[in-house]
Amino acid sequence: MKFEIEAGVKPPAFEFEYxxxxxxxxxxxxxxxxxxxxxxxxxxxxxxIQR
Structure with missing residues (x-):
């Protein structure tokens, strides 16, 4: 199984696969x-116990 996670943080954008x-x-x-x-x-x- 492959997940692609994309995060758009401005200004830098990064993408990685896990x-x-x-x-x-x-x-x-x-x-x-x-x-x-x-x-x-x-x-x-x-x-x-509470009984």
């Missing part, structure tokens, strides 16, 4: 899953 590999996408997905799981577990624990 190539994302599948491993990076998997790592990001894994991190998101870990954060979501941690948030759910925290809410459940808080709910149980």
């Amino acid at each position: 190539e994302i590999s599948r491993d990076e996408i998997c790592a990001v997905g894994r991190n998101i899953a870990i954060v979501c799981t941690a948030a759910v577990i925290t809410r459940v624990l808080v709910a149980l």
Whole structure:
């Protein structure tokens, strides 16, 4: 996958390409899953403690 990012900052304008590999996408997905799981577990624990 290739992303072209263009930023027009006046006066200088710059453009660069960033190539994302599948491993990076998997790592990001894994991190998101870990954060979501941690948030759910925290809410459940808080709910149980507050009973």
